[in-house]
Amino acid sequence: MQFAPEAPARIRAELLAGLSAPVATIAPKYLYDALGARLFAAITVLPEYYPTRTEAAIFARYLSEMAALLGPAATLVDLGAGNCEKAERLFAALGVRRYVAVDISVDYLHASLERLQRHHPAIAMLGVGLDFTRSLCLPPEAGDGPRTLFYPGSSIGNFTPGEALALLRQVHAECRGGALLIGVDLVKARDLLEAAYDDPLGVTAAFNRNLLRHVNRLAGTDFDLADWRHVAFFNAQRSRIEMHLEALHDTTVRWAEGERRFAASARIHTENSYKWRVDDFAALLAAAGFSASRHWCDARGWFAVFAAHG
Ligand code: AVI
Numbered sequence: 001m002q003f004a005p006e007a008p009a010r011i012r013a014e015l016l017a018g019l020s021a022p023v024a025t026i027a028p029k030y031l032y033d034a035l036g037a038r039l040f041a042a043i044t045v046l047p048e049y050y051p052t053r054t055e056a057a058i059f060a061r062y063l064s065e066m067a068a069l070l071g072p073a074a075t076l077v078d079l080g081a082g083n084c085e086k087a088e089r090l091f092a093a094l095g096v097r098r099y100v101a102v103d104i105s106v107d108y109l110h111a112s113l114e115r116l117q118r119h120h121p122a123i124a125m126l127g128v129g130l131d132f133t134r135s136l137c138l139p140p141e142a143g144d145g146p147r148t149l150f151y152p153g154s155s156i157g158n159f160t161p162g163e164a165l166a167l168l169r170q171v172h173a174e175c176r177g178g179a180l181l182i183g184v185d186l187v188k189a190r191d192l193l194e195a196a197y198d199d200p201l202g203v204t205a206a207f208n209r210n211l212l213r214h215v216n217r218l219a220g221t222d223f224d225l226a227d228w229r230h231v232a233f234f235n236a237q238r239s240r241i242e243m244h245l246e247a248l249h250d251t252t253v254r255w256a257e258g259e260r261r262f263a264a265s266a267r268i269h270t271e272n273s274y275k276w277r278v279d280d281f282a283a284l285l286a287a288a289g290f291s292a293s294r295h296w297c298d299a300r301g302w303f304a305v306f307a308a309h310g
Pocket of ligand 1: 154156158273
């Protein structure tokens with residue numbers, strides 16, 4: 001297991017800079033503490049949150065076509081591997097011989113890889129603890145031949161188009177002539193999108209508000225969850241769902257060396273989830289250096305899986 005820990009001081013500085021910015025922001029990666037990861041797992045089984053099950057159905061239906069296009073993927077690199085379940089479903093069809101799981105949360109990764117190694121003793125496995133949203137640079141142990149990079153779940157949607165291009169260029173470099181398999185959520189009717197990010201059970205609201213507890217632990221702030229509500233809406237002009245935390249009344253958040261006042265209805269921007277059009281995403285892949293991309297969609301055209309050569 002490789003691990004590049006991020007210094008707590010750097011995390012704290014990043015969080016406090018975001019809170020002090022003219023438009024207060026907290027990066028979405030901080031949504032995933034231990035409870036946040038569980039709340040996200042609960043989101044993926046909500047009836048309103050269609051992406052996870054729609055993507056799984058696309059893989060189940062078209063995996064052999066994808067494998068034929070990509071050829072054998074001796075080395076599979078899983079970006080944001082988590083419980084590694086999505087990648088495991090590809091092992092047989094893609095003929096995987098080395099599996100490299102990359103995730104910011106190494107503790108979780110460690111447990112997942114132990115389980116996986118027992119089930120697949122012939123596959124060499126490596127866990128890499130890395131915040132690849134900063135920089136994607138795989139260790140030499142990830143293999144020096146072509147690699148197939150796997151980035152499911154439409155996590156690419158959590159980056160602005162400019163950031164997504166920069167990340168995909170790094171992904172292209174790390175492919176070393178191999179390939180990319182990536183899941184992308186598509187533009188659809190506003191009511192479907194907004195229900196997926198503001199479910200009636202309040203699981204997504206809990207996921208968003210839990211971020212404040214995590215920030216209190218990481219940055220020493222004194223957010224009171226009772227002061228904040230979850231807001232999510234589709235910004236059609238920017239083609240993205242925006243998640244915010246909105247102050248219910250005037251409130252001040254304090255930390256050791258500073259404070260920030262929030263007037264009633266002021267917001268902290270916590271996440272964007274971009275929804276792509278197929279042609280625009282194909283153009284993004286080409287701009288990042290990929291060639292011969294192909295995609296598979298569900299019958300409703302809600303989600304797409306793209307495969308491309310590096
Ligand atoms: C991880 N990511 C792709 C999810 C999304 O849909 O943007 C995170 C999420 N946020 C709210 N619900 C799910």
